[in-house]
Amino acid sequence: xxxxxxxxxxxxxxxSTTGLAVFTGFTGLFSLGHAAFMAVGAYxxxxxxxxxxxxxxxxxxxxxxxxxxxxxLVGYPTLRTRLRGDYFAIATIGMGEAxxxxxENLKITxxxxxxxxxxxxxxxxxxxxxxxxxxVLARNMLASVxxxxxxxxxxxxxxxxxxxxxxxxxxxxxxxxxxxxxxxAGGLYAHYLAFIQPVMFTMVQSTQITAAVVCGGTGSxxxxxxxxxxxxxxxxxxxxxxxxxLVIYGLMLVLIMVFRPxxxxxxxxxxxxxxxxxxxxxxxGVRHAKG
Amino acid sequence: MLLQTTITGLAIGGIYxxxxxxxxxxxxxxxxxxxxxxxVIMLGAYAxxxxxxxxxxxxxxxxxxxxxxxxxxxxxxxxxxxxxLRVRNARPLYFMISAMGVAIFLENLVYATLxxxxxxxxxxxxxxxxxxxxxxxGILDLFALAFSSVAIxxxxxxxxxxxxxxxxxxxxFDMTVASLFGVRIDRIVGLVxxxxxxxxxxxxxxxxxxxxxxPTMGWITNKAYVAxxxxxxxxxxxxVIGGIVLGLLETFVSVYISSIIRDVFSFSALVLVLLAMPxxxxxxxxxxxx
Numbered sequence: 001x002x003x004x005x006x007x008x009x010x011x012x013x014x015x016s017t018t019g020l021a022v023f024t025g026f027t028g029l030f031s032l033g034h035a036a037f038m039a040v041g042a043y044x045x046x047x048x049x050x051x052x053x054x055x056x057x058x059x060x061x062x063x064x065x066x067x068x069x070x071x072x073l074v075g076y077p078t079l080r081t082r083l084r085g086d087y088f089a090i091a092t093i094g095m096g097e098a099x100x101x102x103x104e105n106l107k108i109t110x111x112x113x114x115x116x117x118x119x120x121x122x123x124x125x126x127x128x129x130x131x132x133x134x135x136v137l138a139r140n141m142l143a144s145v146x147x148x149x150x151x152x153x154x155x156x157x158x159x160x161x162x163x164x165x166x167x168x169x170x171x172x173x174x175x176x177x178x179x180x181x182x183x184x185a186g187g188l189y190a191h192y193l194a195f196i197q198p199v200m201f202t203m204v205q206s207t208q209i210t211a212a213v214v215c216g217g218t219g220s221x222x223x224x225x226x227x228x229x230x231x232x233x234x235x236x237x238x239x240x241x242x243x244x245x246l247v248i249y250g251l252m253l254v255l256i257m258v259f260r261p262x263x264x265x266x267x268x269x270x271x272x273x274x275x276x277x278x279x280x281x282x283x284x285g286v287r288h289a290k291g
Numbered sequence: 292m293l294l295q296t297t298i299t300g301l302a303i304g305g306i307y308x309x310x311x312x313x314x315x316x317x318x319x320x321x322x323x324x325x326x327x328x329x330x331v332i333m334l335g336a337y338a339x340x341x342x343x344x345x346x347x348x349x350x351x352x353x354x355x356x357x358x359x360x361x362x363x364x365x366x367x368x369x370x371x372x373x374x375x376l377r378v379r380n381a382r383p384l385y386f387m388i389s390a391m392g393v394a395i396f397l398e399n400l401v402y403a404t405l406x407x408x409x410x411x412x413x414x415x416x417x418x419x420x421x422x423x424x425x426x427x428x429g430i431l432d433l434f435a436l437a438f439s440s441v442a443i444x445x446x447x448x449x450x451x452x453x454x455x456x457x458x459x460x461x462x463x464f465d466m467t468v469a470s471l472f473g474v475r476i477d478r479i480v481g482l483v484x485x486x487x488x489x490x491x492x493x494x495x496x497x498x499x500x501x502x503x504x505x506p507t508m509g510w511i512t513n514k515a516y517v518a519x520x521x522x523x524x525x526x527x528x529x530x531v532i533g534g535i536v537l538g539l540l541e542t543f544v545s546v547y548i549s550s551i552i553r554d555v556f557s558f559s560a561l562v563l564v565l566l567a568m569p570x571x572x573x574x575x576x577x578x579x580x581x
Contacts, residue, residue: 030387032326077565086324086524087565089387090516094558097510101554207395214388246399253392257385258375 004124005192010232011127012188015134017212017228018221019181022138024210025218026147027174028154029085033096034182034209037067039201040099041183042190043109046118049191051108056121060187067183068176070095075175079168088175096206103198114197115190122192130188131225134181138221141177150174151219182209204246211249214256216264223265295426296546297539302432304538305439306494306501310515311522311530312443313490319463319525320483321377323386327368329512330397331488335361335495336504337401340410350415358492365488366481368393377480394509401506410504435497442493443531446486450527459483463525514541517557521564523571532572536560 020034045063048054054062074095078088104112141147149170152160161167190196212231216224235245256263310332317325338360342353372389416434420427450456458479461469470476498511514537522533537557544556564571 024384028382028384030384030391032391074562077562077569081565081569085384086318086387087520089324090520091558091561091565093513094517094554094561097513098555098558101552105551207391210388210391218384243403244399246395247403250392250394250396250399254372254389254396255392257381257389257392258372261376261381261385 006233006236008122008124008127008192009189010229011124011131012122012185012192013208013212013228013232014131014225015127015188016182016185016209017216017224018131018134018138019178019185020209020213021216021218021221021224022142022150022181023174023178024213025220025224026142026154027150027171028218029079029171029174030089031092031178031206031210032089032203033092033099033206034178035201035203035205036092036096036099037070037179037182038186038189038205039103039198040067040070041186042196042201043103043115043186044183045187046115046190046196047108049121050115050118056119056191060184063187064180064183067179067186070099071175071179072172075172076168079171079175096203100198100202109198112198114195116195118190118194118196120191120194122188127188127192130184134184135221135225138177138181142221146170146173154219207246207249211253214253214263218261218263220263220265220269222269223263227264292546294423295428296542298423298426298428299432300539300542301535302428302436302538303542304535305436306497306534307514307518307538308531308534309439309442309490309494309497310512311519311534312446312527313487313494314515315519315522315525315527315530316446316483316487316490318519319527320459320466320480321373321386322525323383324390324516324524325487326387326390326516327372327393327397328487328491329509329515330394331361331364331368331491332495332498332512332515333401333504333506333508334364334397335492336499336508337405337410337495338492339496339499340412340504343413343415353415354493354496357496358489361488361490361492361495362485363488365484365491369480369484374477374480398506398509405506407506410499412500412503415500431497431500435501438493438497442490446490447527449486455479455482514557517561521561521571523573526571526573529571529573536572 016034016038020031023029023031041063044066045059048059048062049056074091075088078091079085081087103109109115142150149160149165150173152163152165153167153170157167160170186201208231209228212227213224216227310328314325314328317323317328335357339353339357342348342356343350346352348356372393373386376385376389416431419430421430421433450460458469458474459482461472461474462476462479466476469479498508502508502511515534518533518537519530520533521537522529522531537560540560541553541557544550545553548556
């Protein structure tokens with residue numbers, strides 16, 4: 001039961017991390033407040049199932065929609081400038097705080113006390129299926145024309161724009177996708193814990209998602225997903241180190257940037273083909289060693 | 292009431308401006324958002340507190356102590372976390388991630404070692420009140436306003452009247468060309484972080500006296516980034532104006548509307564300013580050159 005719970009949370013974290021991997025890893029923009037998108041998704045879907053008794057999938061999708069709308073509202077004014085992503089990153093700090101303040105003072109969210117007694121719809125198969133769908137969607141999207149545009153914007157925004165890529169549109173699509181993923185993760189999370197509170201969606205949550213993406217590798221989908229899994233399971237094993245977890249995350253971000261900025265799996269992805277060729281290389285290596 | 296609110300707003304805005312200038316200074320030279328600036332401010336506040344209480348020193352000594360701590364932290368931070376990236380000519384995104392790592396590391400290190408409790412400063416400047424045309428102003432607010440104006444004016448003088456200041460301004464235009472003219476980039480970047488650190492220490496001790504010292508003080512320092520963006524990233528006059536505008540806005544909103552939704556207002560102001568003026572109030576339009 002306990003292991004099942006940890007795995008469910010891991011699946012949910014994989015969803016939010018995949019979203020940010022598309023945004024930071026493939027489009028090259030930075031966010032400091034993805035937890036706010038999670039919060040909006042969580043609250044929207046929870047309010048729908050709790051007060052309106054809406055069916056679970058409808059509630060989840062509305063949550064995704066709500067966080068996408070928030071993403072458009074914040075993204076449009078801040079991503080419009082060509083001056084990189086600094087404006088957006090700073091706006092997300094403000095967005096995180098503003099979202100928390102609003103959630104703590106609305107009647108329907110029951111303020112800082114939070115919403116208890118949400119139906120527990122999220123099980124391991126539900127979360128696992130959602131994670132699989134998101135991963136496949138992300139992979140397909142990145143293999144499409146849109147994905148190539150995003151990568152070229154990351155590599156050189158000026159050159160991309162000169163080749164006729166619409167900078168704002170590309171960045172916005174990427175942002176909306178990643179905010180949608182965060183909203184979905186939030187909705188699943190609310191219906192797993194059966195209780196949500198504004199303080200759950202703070203900087204700590206955002207930090208964990210960012211750390212997973214950076215450690216897993218920018219420009220990779222499986223790397224961040226793997227890192228998200230490890231970052232959820234490892235703290236469970238090392239309960240004593242709880243307090244030091246964020247200290248280690250911070251140190252890890254700096255060390256990775258200094259020594260291995262591409263992260264664990266930079267620009268590469270785990271695939272069946274890749275595993276086969278790795279095995280072949282190993283075999284060749286063995287043969288070389290013998291010969 | 293109006294005068295009172297304006298003066299309180301100016302005092303808070305002065306501290307915001309001081310924080311925003313330090314952050315904008317680094318941005319103008321290295322072109323990335325130094326999110327670690329807030330943690331340096333936080334540690335400056337702690338340094339000031341410990342010098343005052345543990346060493347029992349007087350206020351000027353504590354002020355010097357927290358500025359010194361800011362300088363040391365800022366320079367060390369640059370050496371360890373940014374220089375390796377700069378040498379490699381890494382992307383601004385990597386600088387931002389590294390800076391955020393430093394911020395998370397320092398904030399949680401303080402959490403894990405000193406704990407979450409609030410250290411309240413002893414009464415150094417006293418709680419006496421100056422009466423000015425019907426408004427009563429705390430002496431602390433007056434000091435904060437005075438010190439921030441002096442520091443910002445001093446920085447302006449330094450940048451415009453010394454050789455090193457000229458070198459910093461040259462680097463903010465083009466680092467490669469500046470180095471061709473014999474500017475030692477490593478030394479100038481170190482100097483920029485030392486200056487930003489000193490400003491951080493100064494704002495840290497005033498924030499500490501006003502709101503106490505605690506690990507998540509960073510939430511207040513985030514306002515400095517917002518102020519810098521409102522004013523226009525990388526522009527020092529913009530940072531000052533942005534800080535004062537934000538300080539006034541927040542004080543007026545808390546007095547006349549509600550202090551709970553103050554942060555929602557400052558965030559909406561940020562979004563509205565960016566909608567109307569994509570480069571902030573004073574930002575130069577920085578197009579990338581090819």
